[in-house]
Amino acid sequence: MRSMEKQERGFIVLIILTVIILALPIIYPPFLNQITGRATTQSTTVSISITNTNPVVLSTAGINGSTQTITEGGTKRVTFYTVINDDNGASSINNVNATFFRSGESLRSNLSCVLVSNLNSTAGNFSCTVGTLWFDLAAIWEVNVTANDTSNGKTSPFNTSFTLSETTGMNATLSSITFASSNPNTFNVTSNNDPDTIQNTGNKNNTQIQVEGITLFGDTDSGTFIPAANFSVSIVTGSSLECTNVTLSNQTTTLVNNTLVSIANATLGRSATSTRDLYFCLMHIPLNVTAQTYSTGGTPDEEDWTVGVV
Amino acid sequence: MKTKIISLFLFIILIAVNVKGFAVSSPYWSDNPLIMEPGETKIVTLILQNMVGSEDLIAHASLLQGSEVARIIDSSLDYNVPFGKDDIKVNIEVTIPNNAPLESKYTIDVNFVAESKNKKEGVQLNTGVRKLIDVYVREVPEPTAKATEESKESAKKTNYLWAIILLVILILILIWAFRKKGEGK
Numbered sequence: 001m002r003s004m005e006k007q008e009r010g011f012i013v014l015i016i017l018t019v020i021i022l023a024l025p026i027i028y029p030p031f032l033n034q035i036t037g038r039a040t041t042q043s044t045t046v047s048i049s050i051t052n053t054n055p056v057v058l059s060t061a062g063i064n065g066s067t068q069t070i071t072e073g074g075t076k077r078v079t080f081y082t083v084i085n086d087d088n089g090a091s092s093i094n095n096v097n098a099t100f101f102r103s104g105e106s107l108r109s110n111l112s113c114v115l116v117s118n119l120n121s122t123a124g125n126f127s128c129t130v131g132t133l134w135f136d137l138a139a140i141w142e143v144n145v146t147a148n149d150t151s152n153g154k155t156s157p158f159n160t161s162f163t164l165s166e167t168t169g170m171n172a173t174l175s176s177i178t179f180a181s182s183n184p185n186t187f188n189v190t191s192n193n194d195p196d197t198i199q200n201t202g203n204k205n206n207t208q209i210q211v212e213g214i215t216l217f218g219d220t221d222s223g224t225f226i227p228a229a230n231f232s233v234s235i236v237t238g239s240s241l242e243c244t245n246v247t248l249s250n251q252t253t254t255l256v257n258n259t260l261v262s263i264a265n266a267t268l269g270r271s272a273t274s275t276r277d278l279y280f281c282l283m284h285i286p287l288n289v290t291a292q293t294y295s296t297g298g299t300p301d302e303e304d305w306t307v308g309v310v
Numbered sequence: 311m312k313t314k315i316i317s318l319f320l321f322i323i324l325i326a327v328n329v330k331g332f333a334v335s336s337p338y339w340s341d342n343p344l345i346m347e348p349g350e351t352k353i354v355t356l357i358l359q360n361m362v363g364s365e366d367l368i369a370h371a372s373l374l375q376g377s378e379v380a381r382i383i384d385s386s387l388d389y390n391v392p393f394g395k396d397d398i399k400v401n402i403e404v405t406i407p408n409n410a411p412l413e414s415k416y417t418i419d420v421n422f423v424a425e426s427k428n429k430k431e432g433v434q435l436n437t438g439v440r441k442l443i444d445v446y447v448r449e450v451p452e453p454t455a456k457a458t459e460e461s462k463e464s465a466k467k468t469n470y471l472w473a474i475i476l477l478v479i480l481i482l483i484l485i486w487a488f489r490k491k492g493e494g495k
Contacts, residue, residue, distance in 0.1 A: 169439065171363065
């Protein structure tokens with residue numbers, strides 16, 4: 001009987017011990033490490049002789065968190081400064097590189113930043129200039145700076161970033177668009193000197209080309225006119241395809257007086273060679289117009305037409 | 311007969327187009343919209359460039375959309391953009407009404423029409439660029455310290471849960487043990 005009581009008491013003690021062991025990792029987290037055989041720590045002396053100290057990028061200035069813009073149709077040179085320290089002496093800093101990185105975009109780099117001045121015996125201030133091209137993505141770009149010393153020691157990666165803003169731009173190639181002499185009530189007179197080639201000179205993708213036409217009154221006798229709606233614009237040509245009444249409306253766009261209208265399928269991608277050719281058509285010369293020049297000049301002096309992008 | 315006489319005249323329409331490169335830069339675009347709180351005012355600066363063409367331009371600015379929250383605050387809406395310049399600033403003041411509902415959106419549509427300073431005979435074709443800026447009305451998020459606090463709270467709750475489970479197990483075992491003891495007697 002006594003031995004049974006003894007057994008039960010032992011059993012209860014065992015249970016309590018189990019609970020305490022389970023609770024211990026919560027109360028004292030390192031306990032788990034100690035009972036799972038993790039190696040105990042021990043102090044020891046290690047002696048290694050290092051002959052060179054790697055350079056360190058201490059800072060960058062003029063680029064961190066800044067907003068930069070591209071230059072339309074060209075290269076924008078972005079200059080910033082970086083301070084490199086080398087405990088072996090500033091003169092041992094051999095080469096400083098800077099890159100602009102954005103996933104999916106071409107890497108932009110300056111493989112040899114220029115020493116502006118030594119700040120003290122171990123640190124130098126370097127100027128880095130990296131070119132961004134006009135079609136580089138509008139986004140946050142990462143700036144990486146690295147340096148080598150004369151013993152080929154390298155800096156740890158040093159990163160910062162800037163925002164490249166979005167630029168919408170265009171360039172048109174033609175200086176004039178002309179239509180051949182025609183009689184009243186003539187249909188589908190196509191321009192005889194187009195296309196007007198529009199280039200995307202910015203970094204906005206899928207830029208839409210728009211045209212605003214203005215009704216043309218006679219330059220000497222404003223009693224007759226050619227409505228803007230008699231003109232159409234298209235990116236297709238041949239067999240008068242640029243005329244709305246010849247081709248499908250989703251390929252060619254009729255102009256609306258004094259209103260910017262998007263030209264069908266006339267979008268410009270974001271690339272170095274993104275261009276679209278525009279073809280103009282005078283779909284119908286009204287029967288009642290008098291023989292004279294019709295333009296936005298003369299009297300009255302109408303508003304000019306606009307070819308634009310959005 | 312009348313038609314024949316008219317046909318003797320040349321019927322010419324000349325649309326003179328100057329080669330003009332023109333661009334507008336904005337710090338905000340569809341992937342990077344402007345976020346403001348109700349009652350807040352900000353100045354947004356657009357940059358005009360004339361780097362590709364060959365002549366000086368005058369760019370006329372107008373708001374096609376968004377005048378309920380935005381206005382161009384420069385003294386003139388006609389901007390001289392000489393050839394070779396890429397830093398002509400256009401300042402737009404954006405003010406969100408105090409009663410603007412959160413998550414509402416405004417679109418500011420700024421239209422620039424650039425024309426040559428040197429007007430020629432005939433008809434000119436101007437260059438246009440439109441910039442769209444989306445403005446979202448939102449509360450500025452709390453600092454990340456709040457997130458850290460939440461994470462600490464969550465860890466605390468987990469620890470309490472474990473402690474309660476262990477306590478319940480202990481009580482159940484003790485009850486079982488005492489019952490066993492009672493049965494033995």
